[in-house]
Structures are given as C-alpha cells and as structure tokens.
Amino acid sequence: MGTYIIRRLLQMIPVILGATFLIFAMVFALPGDPLAGKCGERPCPPQYAAAFREKYNLNDPLPVQYGKYLGNLAKGDLGETYNGIKVSEQLKLRYPITAKLAVMAILFESIIGIFAGVLTGIRKGGFLDNLVLVSTLVVISIPVFVIGGLAQYFLGVKLGLFPVTVTSTDPTVYELALPAMVLGSLSLAYVTRLTRTNLTENLRADYVRTAVSKGLTRRRAIGLHAMRNSLIPVVTFIGFDFGALLGGAIVTERIFNIPGIGGYIYNSIRSRDGASVVGAVTVLVIVYLFVNLLVDLLYGLLDPRISHD
Amino acid sequence: MTEAAIAEISVTDNYEGGDVNEERSLASDAWRAMRRNPLFWVSATMITIFALMAIWPSLFTSTNPTDAILAQSRERPNANAWFGRDIQGYDIYARCVYGARASILVGVLCTLGTVLIGGIVGVMSGYQGGWLDSLMSRIGDVFFAIPLLLGAIIFLVSLPDFFNDNYFLVVLKVVLALVILGWPSLARLMRSSVIQVKPNDYVQAARALGASPNRIVRSHILPNSLAPVIVVATINLGAYIAAEATLSFLGIGLQYPAISWGIDISAALVGLRTTPHMLFFPSVFLSMAVLAFIMLGDVVRDALDPKNR
Numbered sequence: 001m002g003t004y005i006i007r008r009l010l011q012m013i014p015v016i017l018g019a020t021f022l023i024f025a026m027v028f029a030l031p032g033d034p035l036a037g038k039c040g041e042r043p044c045p046p047q048y049a050a051a052f053r054e055k056y057n058l059n060d061p062l063p064v065q066y067g068k069y070l071g072n073l074a075k076g077d078l079g080e081t082y083n084g085i086k087v088s089e090q091l092k093l094r095y096p097i098t099a100k101l102a103v104m105a106i107l108f109e110s111i112i113g114i115f116a117g118v119l120t121g122i123r124k125g126g127f128l129d130n131l132v133l134v135s136t137l138v139v140i141s142i143p144v145f146v147i148g149g150l151a152q153y154f155l156g157v158k159l160g161l162f163p164v165t166v167t168s169t170d171p172t173v174y175e176l177a178l179p180a181m182v183l184g185s186l187s188l189a190y191v192t193r194l195t196r197t198n199l200t201e202n203l204r205a206d207y208v209r210t211a212v213s214k215g216l217t218r219r220r221a222i223g224l225h226a227m228r229n230s231l232i233p234v235v236t237f238i239g240f241d242f243g244a245l246l247g248g249a250i251v252t253e254r255i256f257n258i259p260g261i262g263g264y265i266y267n268s269i270r271s272r273d274g275a276s277v278v279g280a281v282t283v284l285v286i287v288y289l290f291v292n293l294l295v296d297l298l299y300g301l302l303d304p305r306i307s308h309d
Numbered sequence: 310m311t312e313a314a315i316a317e318i319s320v321t322d323n324y325e326g327g328d329v330n331e332e333r334s335l336a337s338d339a340w341r342a343m344r345r346n347p348l349f350w351v352s353a354t355m356i357t358i359f360a361l362m363a364i365w366p367s368l369f370t371s372t373n374p375t376d377a378i379l380a381q382s383r384e385r386p387n388a389n390a391w392f393g394r395d396i397q398g399y400d401i402y403a404r405c406v407y408g409a410r411a412s413i414l415v416g417v418l419c420t421l422g423t424v425l426i427g428g429i430v431g432v433m434s435g436y437q438g439g440w441l442d443s444l445m446s447r448i449g450d451v452f453f454a455i456p457l458l459l460g461a462i463i464f465l466v467s468l469p470d471f472f473n474d475n476y477f478l479v480v481l482k483v484v485l486a487l488v489i490l491g492w493p494s495l496a497r498l499m500r501s502s503v504i505q506v507k508p509n510d511y512v513q514a515a516r517a518l519g520a521s522p523n524r525i526v527r528s529h530i531l532p533n534s535l536a537p538v539i540v541v542a543t544i545n546l547g548a549y550i551a552a553e554a555t556l557s558f559l560g561i562g563l564q565y566p567a568i569s570w571g572i573d574i575s576a577a578l579v580g581l582r583t584t585p586h587m588l589f590f591p592s593v594f595l596s597m598a599v600l601a602f603i604m605l606g607d608v609v610r611d612a613l614d615p616k617n618r
Contacts (some may be wrong), residue, residue, distance in 0.1 A: 011447075014451075014453075015445050015447060015450045015451050015454055018447070018448070018450075018451030019451050019454050019455055022452075022455065023356060023455070023463060024466055025462075026463045026467040027463065027467065029467040029468075029469075030466060030467045031469065031470070032469070137600060137603065137604065138596075138600075140547075140599070140600075140603055141547070141551075141596040141597070141599040141603060142596045142599035143551045143554050143555060143558075143571075143574075143579070143592075143595060143596070143599075144555070144594065145554075145555060145558045145574065145575070146574060146588070146592045146596075149578045149581055149588070150581075153582065155582050157582070196421075204376060211614060225394040236534075243454075243456065244457070245458055246456070247455075247456025247457075248456060248458050248459075249460055250459065250462075250559070251558070251559070252459075254559070262459075265459060265462075266462065266559070269462060269463055269466050270466075277463065281455065281459065281463075284456060284459070285454045285455065288454050288456075289454060
C-alpha cells in the first residue's frame with residue numbers, strides 16, 4: 001500500500017510538469033500586451049515599462065520564464081498578478097466557493113443518481129425504468145447553459161424557490177443549491193445510467209444467485225453483494241467528475257454570478273494575466289490527480305480482490 | 310460513419326476467410342440486431358436530416374439567414390417566419406437550418422480527429438507495450454488532467470489571428486482545441502481493448518505464421534478491438550456538438566457572422582422572459598442533434614454487446 005502510494009505520487013510529478021508547461025506555453029502565446037491600458041490613455045513611460053517587464057520576466061524566452069516560474073512554484077509561491085496581488089491570495093478567496101459548489105453537485109448527483117439507478121436496475125424494462133431512461137436522455141441532450149437559464153428563470157424568478165443570483169463572496173448552502181443542481185444535472189444522468197447498467201449486469205452474476213440460494217433476502221443480496229461490485233465504475237466516474245466539475249463550473253458560475261474559480265480564470269485569460277491562469281489551473285490539475293488517487297485506493301474497499309500491494 | 314465502420318469490419322472478416330454463408334460474425338449479428346431496433350431508425354433518420362441540413366441548407370429554406378428585417382425584430386412565430394424573428398430581425402427558422410453546418414462539422418471533424426489520433430496512439434501503446442506505452446500514457450495523462458472546457462478556452466484565445474480569416478478556419482480552430490484535449494480518453498479505451506485482444510490464440514497464430522506486426526494489427530487486432538471505440542466515438546460526437554455550442558455561448562468558439570446554435574442561444578438568453586421563442590427553437594435543434602447521436606451510440610452499444618441479448 002505504502003509503496004503503491006509513493007509510486008503514484010512520483011508518477012504525478014511529470015504529469016504536473018507537463019500540464020503546467022502546456023498551460024504556460026499557451027498563456028505565453030496569448031496575443032496582446034499586458035502593458036496596454038496600464039497607464040491610462042498614454043503609453044507607459046519607458047522606465048516603468050522596463051521595470052514592469054523585468055519584474056514579471058517578460059523579456060526572457062519561454063523556457064527561462066517557465067524555469068523561473070517552476071522555481072517559485074517549488075517554494076510554494078504562485079507569483080503575482082499584473083496588478084501586484086498575490087495569486088495565492090486570490091485563489092484562497094475563490095477556490096472554497098467553487099469547491100463548495102462542486103462538492104454539493106457531487107453529493108446531489110451521487111445520492112439521487114445511485115438511488116435512481118438502483119430503482120431502475122432491479123426492475124429493468126418496467127415503467128419507471130423507461131421513464132428514467134428517457135428523462136436522462138433529455139437531460140444529457142440539453143446543454144447546461146440552457147438548463148441553467150431555464151432553472152434560474154422558472155425556479156428562481158417565477159416561483160421564487162431559490163435565490164436568483166449569488167450576491168455574497170461567502171455563499172450559503174441555500175444560495176448554492178440551485179447552481180449545484182444545474183452543475184450536477186448532466187452527471188446525474190450519467191451516474192443513473194451507469195449504476196443501472198452495472199447493477200443489471202451484476203444481478204445475473206453467479207455470486208448473486210449463490211447469495212440468494214443460500215437463503216439471503218433479496219434486499220441483502222442486492223445491497224451487500226451486487227451493489228459493491230456495481231459501484232466501482234460509478235465511483236471512478238464520480239472521482240473523474242469532481243475535477244471536471246471544478247473546471248466546468250465556468251458556465252454555471254457565469255449564469256448565477258458566482259465569484260468562483262471558473263470566472264476568475266476566464267477573466268484572467270481575457271486580461272492576459274498569465275500568472276493567475278497558470279496558478280489556478282495548476283491547482284486544478286493537482287486536485288484532479290489527488291482525487292483520482294483517492295478513487296483508486298477506494299477500489300480496495302469496494303472489492304477486496306483488488307489490492308495495491 | 311458508424312455504419313461505414315461496421316460495414317468495414319464485416320468486409321475484412323469475410324475477406325479473412327470467415328464463412329460467408331453463415332454470417333455469424335459479431336458485426337453482422339450487431340447489424341441484424343440494430344436493424345430490428347426502432348430507436349436505430351429514429352436516430353438514423355434524425356442524423357440524415359441534420360446531415361442534409363449541413364450540406365444543402367437551401368433544401369430546407371429559401372430565406373437568407375443573414376437577412377435582417379429590423380422592423381420585425383423579436384416577432385413571434387407567424388406565417389411569414391415560422392419560428393419568429395430574433396433581436397436582429399433574422400428569420401429564426403433559417404438560422405436554425407444554417408446553424409446545423411457548424412455543429413455537424415465540428416462534431417464530425419472532432420470525432421474523426423480524436424478517433425484517428427487516439428486510435429493510433431492506443432494501438433501503438435497497447436500492441437508495443439514497454440517504454441513506448443509508458444511514455445504515451447504519461448503524455449495522455451497530461452492532456453487528460455486539464456479540464457476540457459478550460460483548456461479549450463485558453464487554447465482558443467491563444468491561437469493567432471490567422472485562424473479568424475474565414476469560416477472553415479474558425480471551425481477548424483474549435484476542432485483543433487477539442488481534438489487536442491479530447492484524444493487521450495479514446496487512446497486509453499483503444500489501448501485497453503487492444504491489450505484484451507492481444508493474448509488471444511488467433512493473434513499468436515498469426516504471429517507464428519510470420520505475419521508482420523502491421524498485418525496483425527490491421528486484420529486481426531483492429532476488427533476485434535474497435536467496438537468500444539465506435540460506441541464512445543458516436544456518443545462523443547453528440548458531446549462535441551454540445552461543447553461547440555458551450556464555447557460559442559461563452560463567446561470564444563464561433564463568432565458573428567458565423568451562424569451557430571450556441572451563438573443564437575447565447576443571444577436569446579437575455580429575452581427569456583419576453584421572447585422565449587428566440588431561445589426555444591435553437592435549443593430544440595441543438596438538443597435534437599445531440600440526442601440523435603447519443604441514441605445512436607446507445608443502440609450500437611446494445612447491438613455490439615452480446616451480454617444484452
């Protein structure tokens with residue numbers, strides 16, 4: 001177990017290096033000049049421009065810039081935005097909001113999705129099964145920005161069940177409930193279908209028949225034996241989804257005016273603020289890799305045949 | 310595309326000495342099961358209609374989609390403009406028809422690109438194994454760890470202006486972004502199914518007979534490991550159409566004067582309360598297109614999976 005974790009952690013290093021370099025190179029290639037409009041309606045004085053370029057290493061070629069950035073990153077320093085604010089300060093403000101949103105979305109999709117998947121999986125072909133299949137198809141095919149706009153209008157504006165937009169920088173669970181449901185809706189459909197397919201497949205397995213024939217109740221045979229094996233692909237999906245939700249919250253955040261990380265990255269790209277983009281995405285990648293490691297470790301709990309020794 | 314791929318498999322199967330009269334290959338079985346599924350015909354019809362729309366939009370409407378009649382701006386559906394008019398006074402029906410081209414083009418090109426790159430990388434790393442496999446897997450991990458939407462945004466913004474010259478270059482820009490970030494999932498899938506096929510007796514036999522690696526891969530491994538890739542690629546086609554619309558919605562993918570459902574939906578969201586028809590029709594077209602491909606993917610999966618029969 002210990003060696004497995006260490007090996008996985010070591011494997012993460014090249015991935016983090018590669019991903020940050022990729023983002024860094026793309027940000028490096030962003031068109032436009034960070035000094036544009038910095039000094040009002042006149043061009044910046046040459047001394048200021050030179051000092052500015054010196055401070056942010058803008059004169060160096062790409063590999064040197066990247067090397068300096070990595071050096072700082074190793075010391076835990078994510079750099080400064082072009083406005084002189086520490087990127088880490090900004091991320092500390094924004095990440096908790098998006099993380100809260102993503103965790104709520106994950107809870108929403110996994111609880112309801114697994115429940116619906118089990119209900120339909122044990123009665124394949126019934127009315128409920130077909131209803132859920134059709135409704136998941138509908139949810140999958142409507143893009144999230146339409147679902148978001150409609151949910152905001154009908155549930156927020158018309159019925160007044162939820163706040164229409166998020167107004168504080170420290171939103172409550174209630175404020176984030178509707179955005180989280182919108183964010184998790186697509187994955188909810190996938191989780192439901194994944195649970196259903198795997199459960200129906202496993203219900204035909206020999207060990208479930210053995211469990212039933214040795215006298216276990218159906219509830220116990222399904223809940224204890226079939227469920228655990230059926231959940232492995234679902235847990236894999238949910239783990240992968242957490243990273244995707246953190247990054248994909250951009251649209252939901254825009255619709256509901258949430259001051260999260262997605263909007264921050266979007267605005268930073270627009271204002272060509274390299275340090276913010278690279279810092280925010282680096283943290284995203286690291287979170288994604290750690291969640292995946294966690295999921296792989298969870299396999300052992302769900303299926304004792306899988307061991308990491 | 311899927312049909313062509315399946316037809317290809319059966320052709321190679323017969324060519325390789327499979328009994329022509331009996332026709333019990335997996336592909337012909339799948340084709341038979343698929344023909345009997347009404348959902349297949351529904352989705353195939355929808356896809357044909359959308360493909361026709363993309364190729365000859367003038368078959369469906371004689372109205373010019375860029376013909377703005379400002380006096381009739383935001384007009385509700387009527388005899389002259391079946392779907393009404395949007396803020397600019399464009400005919401919404403014409404715009405829906407002409408918008409199919411961008412979506413279908415992006416979907417098809419992205420699928421082709423990811424299948425080609427992912428397939429080649431997957432076969433190489435699955436068949437060859439060793440250091441090549443490790444290297445390819447790590448490179449794939451790097452792209453996989455960057456969230457699709459965020460990566461695509463950074464990529465699209467950082468491309469030079471050359472790509473904004475004409476319609477096809479703009480579409481190509483979106484395709485490039487989605488392919489570069491989307492190939493690793495197909496490469497992983499291909500790799501794992503090649504690894505499953507590789508130890509089979511017929512592969513060993515072919516090698517013992519002195520067949521070249523090229524021939525083994527082409528006529529033994531590919532036909533037997535392509536099924537999961539076909540399924541996921543079909544479903545992905547729908548997902549790429551949705552991704553294109555999302556990018557256009559964010560104002561980064563296609564842009565005016567290009568016509569795309571995403572752009573129209575984005576422009577219509579402001580009028581949700583007063584003129585919902587502006588949002589409704591492009592959303593329905595978009596959802597139908599995504600739905601058609603996801604349904605086709607479902608049908609193909611059911612047909613190719615012998616466990617479901």
